[in-house]
Amino acid sequence: MDLFEYQGKQYFARYGIAVSAGGVALTVDEAVAQAELAKYPVVIKAQVQVGGRGKAGGIKLANNADEVRLHAKNILGMDIKGHIVKRVWVEHASDIAEEYYASFTLDRSAKRHLLMLSAQGGVEIEHVAVVDPTAIVKLHVNPVEGLSLDAAKRAVVDARISEKAQDGVAAMLLKLYECFTKGDCDLAEINPLILKPTGEVHALDAKVTLDANAAFRHPEWDEYRETEELDEREKLAREKNLQYIGLDGSVGIIANGAGLAMSTLDVVNQVGGKAANFLDIGGGANAELMTAALEVINSDTKVKSIFINIFGGITRGDEVAKGIVEAMKRVKLRAPIVIRLDGTNATEGRAIIAAAGIAESQLISRSTMLEAARSAVEIAGKK
């Protein structure tokens, strides 16, 4: 789950990381009120989960209420790379002496935490990695031992952070590490991490991705759910507890298992079509689940055919077939179904579908993944 900058800063503040005084605003009036609280001059920042806000005009400095009004009016509703700005963050403008970069992630290959630190902040770290890879210090941290102050200090020296900022940055790294681990982040990134002329070290931006699997021990995350940017189909799927990702093709997909669902997308693409979604119905593909899945797919007006790809392991083919027949009675579908049923009790399942007497124009059964994909794509029309 990706957080907006303002949420990331509030999350950082929980772990004692210094951030600017500020507040979030949904309207121009609210922005002015937040500016008064934060004290002028203030920076007004578009809250979108995409890079390049500054270049798009989504970050502006304001010295008084009139300027706040002008900029907030322009920024709210702005389209930044397809993301519409619904909120702005208004914070007291900081004087900047130097800009650094710091982040923690999990290095899956090393199975260790990874600190990345650079004295070159405020620009894309991917850019630094290409232009001057030696400017980024990478330090692996053993998840059991954690990050020691000594190790943090060494990293700071290695990254050639100015001497006057070294203690402050090292202390900041310990706090960021705590936020990353105790806060169950997949990513905790500060860019830029700034040194003020007064000598304080301060997080000027926040990029935080939370691990959804850890939500059970973070009741404070509930509020982030409300601001998640999901399309209508994804919202409906979440209500029904389905693993769904909206895409932009015309073949609706239902499969059991994440791997098989991904593979179904691939096969549809291979035969010249394009999937409308990823949907993993999971293990128990009964009538309830199948009805819910078909309702979600049916809400997508771009869908011209529905490819149900089920491999029976523990999920039995006859139960899946019953589920589909029952679901088709409950949902009036706008597109025909092509089903491929294989594995445990597939023969019985196919017999149940045949016996249900559903017209070929509504339901076609195919024996392999590839054949089913071809039929589904044929009905939907090529991409």
Added chain:
Amino acid sequence: MAIFVNEKTKVLVQGLTGGQGRFHGLRNRDYGTQVVAGVTPGKAGQDVEGIPVFDTVESAVAATGATASFIAVPPKAAPAAILEAARAGIGFVVCITEGVPAQDEARVFATLQRDFPKTRLLGPNCPGIISPGKCNIGITAGEIAALPTAKGPNVGIVSRSGTLTYQALYELKQRNIGVSTCVGIGGDPVPGTSFVDCLAEFQSDPETHAIIMIGEIGGTAEEEAAEFIMTHVTKPMSAYIAGVTAPAGKKMGHAGAIVSGGKGTAQGKMDALKSAGVKVGLNPTEACELMAQIIASM
């Protein structure tokens, strides 16, 4: 032979009295697996259809001589369950639990590495392992796996995805190709057992003559496998990578399946495997057809 588990493996089930543990534990026993004990704190003295239940892994091991553990407990309890099994001296732990936080997985892995190097963890969030005809731990339906033949050639399977593992087992069975062992390593960010671990075992297993590998987008495990294959694997291989069409920045069901910052793409993984001499199919069926050709030429 077979890898990791065989007819001598004695399995205890942590969470045997729960819904999942009971269902799969009994299925594993029905398959012929030696399921010797269950562990649920506070339920010592009870039994599940004749399988005795103990309070701790330690007491279960002492009473039954269990050598492997099958963990089917909720995500909150899984990290402690894994470490309890390791502390009791269990050598092979299979954890099917889905939804364990990545930070917990990283800590558990590092703890095993430091304090219990003799314990191998498979998973979390994996379908388990089956050595057909000998031992089945996890959620795989045993009947879709073909038995290995004495003369061979037999195939070893290693996969990050559950249903695609079943698909591969099923397709091989339809082609009458025997399977030595099929390992599902799971789709999480920090799997206890990697592709490389399994490839190394298959390479030295005399009963395995060829290997199928099924990967997916995200991470660099397939690229590391390709590097290992180039230098250490002489047995012929075919592979499939799921997620060619997956959009960047979206987790495709599994916590570990995500293309981010241009890394972890299916194409990159397929290219790496091809240059290591692996025959790569564009879908699971094609990968199994390629394997059938390999087997026919042996």
